[in-house]
Amino acid sequence: MLKKVLKWSSISLLTIVIALALLPFLFKDKIKSKIIESINKNVNATVALEDVSLNLFKSFPKATVTLDKMSVINKAPFQGDTLVYSEKIDLKMSMMELLNGEKEPMTIQSIGTENTKINILFNKDGIGNYDIAIKKDANEINEKEKPFALSIQNYEVENLKFTYKDEASKMRMILDSINHEGTGNFEKEVLDLDTKTTAKVTFDMDKSNFMRNVPISLEAILGVDLKNSKYTFKENKALINQLPLNFNGSIQMAEKGQVYDLTFNTPSSDFKNFLGLIPSAYAGNLADVETSGKFEVKGKVKGNLSDTTVPTFDIEMLSNNASFKYKELPKSVKNISIDTHIVNETGLMNDTFVDLDKLTFAIDQDVFNSSAHIKNLTENPNIDAALNGVINLANVSKAYPVKLEKPLNGILRADVKTAFDMKSVENSQYQNIKNSGNINVTGFNYSGPEMAKPVSVSVADLSFNPSKINLNKLQAKTGKSDINVSGSLDNFYGFLFKNQILKGNFNLNSSLFEVADFMSPTTTTNEKGKKTSEQVKIPSFLDCTLTAKATTVIYDNLNLKNVAGTLIIRDQAVNLKGLNMAVFGGKIGVNGMVSTKNKVPTFDLDLGLSAVDISQTLTMLNTLKAIAPIADVINGKMNSTITLNGFLTQDMIPDVKSISGDLMGTILQGSLNKNKSALLTELDTKATFLDLNDINLKDVKAVLSFKNGKVAVKPFTLKHKDISVQIAGSHGFDQNMDYNLKFDVPVKYLGNDVNKLLAKVTPSDAKKIESVPVNAMMSGNFKSPKVTTDVQQASKNVASQLIQLQKEKLVQKGTGALSDLLGGNKPKSATDSTKTTTKEQVGNAVKEGLKGLFGKKKN
Structure with a gap:
């Protein structure tokens, strides 16, 4: 009997398992059609759903319906914007719901989402993209025709990103990495909802960032009144960074917006609460901090949040004579006083004001004081601030766990007052800006990834007045370089608060300026973790003029002397004007542009070379050596004008393969050293009538043009004693060449046989063939040249004529x-x-x- 029971039980269980495995295939289309029906009946948007699946084992005895990769795309006026995208949505329900008829709704008991993005946008006209529900009259709504009904017991959200952006107010808030779960019986009109939430908050307004990836968490039991859409805080515990807060009161949904009636405060008054406001990446281990004194945060929020109003609020942060000390650090921060109020009394956002009446602290004997007041927050912020005190920068890392590659040094002294409004900053109305005081830094040392080498500032002195910030003195060293800078900044506040271009005029003097000390390519890490170097970029935020003088400038392998000129830095480019320098035994003048705006940096320069040593110039400048490779065998001096443009390498050196331009040169004095050149040695062998060691190149002029790796030499004539030669042809940067030389050679240089015949004719007849044309062709490359001449044929022709x-x-x-x-x-x-x-x-x-x-x- 037992065997029969076990046998039929096994068969029944197997039948049930098979049935459960087959049911998803039987009901999948039915569920999908209900989902599509439900969506289409209720939204005016483009909805896409990749797949729907049914699983009876995942949450047995409940059925799980999974929606894969569902998206909701807006129509006009937000055409193409993504309102919602969810990688996965799980709907849980009783398996009996699958047996409901076509007209009976399926009741959903639980909802879960994974990797979802929600983007709420308001355009400049105040229209929101979220309003996609199809408007219906009360008579159109029929409960029995709804494909789904809700009987939610719990829900869960995993990794949700919520973005809110308002173009009119220039406000953006992002709640990222949201993980939230709630449990409660939504079949009741009044229930307790047990929730847990974690997220990261970023908040920007009008290009100013107030919070960036600040972690928040909330564990709360909310009293929910579904009929009146009211949520009341009961037991709760919140953290902003590591600052604990308790909430009391309620939030109620209204026809237009929400109604707030909340109070909040820190559950304790320990000064550790203040350190909890600081992002954990910078706050260190708070468990090992000894504190004294109090820090309290309290506030109230009451009123309506709508399109035109905000609730009134009053937030206080207070501390008096507090201190803290990290156990592992030698110094403490003492005499800390904080008195801050953030208040809105009218419900209009622009009437919000911030009063930082006091922020003071001391490290050892150094005391620092500050205060600030901000009003007209949204329309035209007015700022009134003051800084006064001394900070030994070396003590900062000794009292607070600042993560620096190398510790700071130096003394900062400040005594500054400023008062301005943002519209005056935007419009450069300096008469409305009140600045006074100065900031002085001495003995400051800094090193970081954005600097090629550590910087040592012996003194930096700035003074403030209404129209400008004057850099009275900056003396600094980095690597081998020293700089002395003075000048002024015209719109420092526009740069600081409004992302405007930083404008200024400066004078720079240096006894030694090595360019490599300031050139540090940006290092980035790609997706595979590999570090790559990016091209050096001229800052896009600069628009300044720099008048420079330097006794010595070292650039690549060049030592430039008495460098002077003007550099205009603007739009990620440097415009060089009247830049002169002594080099190669002469002088070089430079005008033109170097730009890093595009992906590959470019240059476009005009060079004027005056009495420079030819061999040195061509040996040291690889660019010119590629253009005129034979010139480095010339001993002497030349004048030249060169126009060239092309791309720069990662080291900001011209990419020879990319350059194009023209060169006009005149040799002031010069001779050839044929032993330096395989080409001249080969020519000397084939053209026996020449004596290359005795050629005078004075006043020889040549014109070259170069493009796409080719150099074309326009015909020019070279005379040596009673021999003249016309030279023309081309060569490539790869050193391959194709040149024609046309000599006018006196017949007396064609050998003994010709001279014997010449002696047999009368002087008057000899004059008839005083010279003869001889052609030479040069090919191959400069290191392995091939020279051919028709000198033998020319000799034969002369002999025939004489006979x-x-x-x-x-x-x-x-x-x-x-x-x-x-x-x-x-x-x-x-x-x-x-x-x-x-x-x-x-x-x-x-x-x-x-x-x-x-x-x-x-x-």
């Missing part, structure tokens, strides 16, 4: 002797006849003449 001249002369002489003979003229004597011709020559001439006269038959 031809001799023949013509002999014929002329022979014909004249025959004419004399036939005409009855006799030579005066044998001696005389030998002066003009030999017997053999006369005989040959006679023979040739007789052949011409008698060699033909008569007609």
Whole structure:
């Protein structure tokens, strides 16, 4: 009998399991159609749902319906904006709900979401993107036709990001990493809802940040009155950072907004509560802090929150004669007094004011005092503040656990008062700004990732007046460099509070300025954890003019002397004007632009070289060496004007492959050192008529243009003694070349054979072929050149011409002797006849003449 029971029990259990496994497939489409129906009937938006699944085992005996990747996309006037996106939504219900008829609603008992984003936006006209519900009359609403009904017992939200943005008020609030759960019987109209919430808060208003990823938490039992939409705080415990707060009172939903009637306070008055306000990343271990004195936070909020009003509120933060000391640190902060009020008495946001009547503290004998008052908070904030006191910066890290790579040093002295309103700052109406006092820093040392090398400031002295902040003196060193700066800032407050461009004019003097001391590429870490260096960027927030003088500037491998000029820094670029320097035994003037605005930095410069040493210039400047690689074998000086543009490398050095421009050069004096060049050595071998060691290059002029890695040399003529040559052609930055040289060579340089023939003609005939063209072709590359000439052919041509001249002369002489003979003229004597011709020559001439006269038959 037992066996039968077990057998049928097993079969029944197996049947149930199979049925439970098959049911999702049977009811999936039914559930999906109800969800789509419910959404479409109620919202005016584009809704997408990737998939719907049903699981009967996950929360047995309840069924779990999972909606995958659901999104709600707004229509006009927020066309294309995402209102809601949820990676996963779980709906839990009784399995019996699956058997309901088509017209019967399914009752949901629990809701859970994962990785959800909600974006609430208000445009400049005050219209919100959340209002997507289709408006219905009361007569249209029929409970029986609802696809779903709610009987919520609990709900859970995991990793929700809520963004609120109002374009009109320029306000943005983000609640990130929200994890929230609540338990209560929503079938009752009045219930207790047990909740737990954690999140991170960021709050900005008009480009000013008030909170950034501040952690908050709340454990609360809320009394919920569903009929009146009222939520009352009962037992609760809240933390803002590590500041504990208790709440009393209620929040009620109204037709337009919410009604607040709340009070709150710190449950204890220990000064540790103040340290709890500081983000935990900077506050250190509060468990090991010894404190004395009190710190209290209390406040009340009462009234309506609507589109036009806020509740009135009064928040106080008070402390008197408090102190704290971290056990692991040698110094304490004493005599701390805080008296702060944040108040709104009218319900209008602009009437909110902040009074920091007192904030004082002391470390050792150094005392620092400050106060500030802010009113007209939203329309035109008015700020009145004062700072007075001394801080030994080295003591900051000895009294408070500041995380620094290297400790600060130096003494800060301040005595400053300021009063201004934001509209005057925006409009540069300096007559409405009241500044006075000065700030002085001495012995300040700093090092950080944004600096290439540690900076040591011996003195920095600033004074404040209504229109400007004057930098009276800044003396600093970094690496090998020293700088002395003075000048003024025109709109410091616009830069500080309104993200405006920082404008100023400065004078800089330096005895030694090494550019590498200030060049530090930004290091970033990519998604795979690999560190990469980004291109050096000229700050986009600067618009200033710098008049500079430096005895020595070291840039790359160059030592520049007596550098002076003007640098205009604007729009992520430096405009160089009248920059002059002594280098390479002469001077160089620079005008132009260097820009880091685009992804790859660019430059566009005009250079003027005056009496510079040619070999040094071409050896030290890789850019020019690529343009004129042969020039480094020239000993001498030159003047040159160069225009060039292109890209810069990560080290802010011209990328040779990218440059283009023109070069015009004149050699003031110069000679060749052929032993430095394989090309000249090869040319010297092939062009034997040249003596390269004896060439004078004075006043030689050349014009080059370069682009896309090619250099074109316009034809120019070089003369050496009685030889001239026209040079033209091109070469690449890869050192491959294609040049033609056209020589005009006197025939006397073509060798002994030609000279022997030349000696046999008369001087007047020799003048007919004084010189001959010789062509030379240079190819290959500068390190392995190939030189060919037609000098042998030219020699042959000259020899042929000389022989031809001799023949013509002999014929002329022979014909004249025959004419004399036939005409009855006799030579005066044998001696005389030998002066003009030999017997053999006369005989040959006679023979040739007789052949011409008698060699033909008569007609």
